Amino acid sequence: IAGITQAPTSQILAAGRRMTLRCTQDMRHNAMYWYRQDLGLGLRLIHYSNTAGTTGKGEVPDGYSVSRANTDDFPLTLASAVPSQTSVYFCASSAGGPTGELFFGEGSRLTVL
């Protein structure tokens, strides 16, 4: 059972470069999310998608874009990376329902120099 797969696991990137973090789930969940996690801060929502074909902005969307062409894939793109985007990025999905608990990928550690 794969659940949610993220790639790459870790990446060092020069400032100004374009980067896409990949996220794939095999649970057929409608809702998917991208969070960043920084030391001393709670998880912050970057973008989300309630269903294939739709996306929305979260708390910290600037500098990031997403697409949701199908149910399984939800890539996150940094068009021109900056050092403040150094973080651990988590992709998550939810089946909805009464609890709507999130299932997280293993994370992508991104360092922008």
Next chain:
Amino acid sequence: GQNIDQPTEMTATEGAIVQINCTYQTSGFNGLFWYQQHAGEAPTFLSYNVLDGLEEKGRFSSFLSRSKGYSYLLLKELQMKDSASYLCAVRDSNYQLIWGAGTKLIIKP
């Protein structure tokens, strides 16, 4: 603004009981979650409370008081593997999750 407060770090002894508190101020309330996150790993779901009271699940219990904007996670019979960060999150009126910064729990032998 919306805010979730929980202690930054706590230390407890193996075999003991520890209570991790979480207070919140949010725009509306549609449930409170606790997640466990081991160092370098993804968060995993522990519990969900939407009504006042205690929810028990094995060694872990979670309590909610909506009138006080307060929850706690109670861990009994602590084991070394319980060393992790515990994240409190509240779902607001827009069904968005607001996350606390997490409580790092250190278990000592």
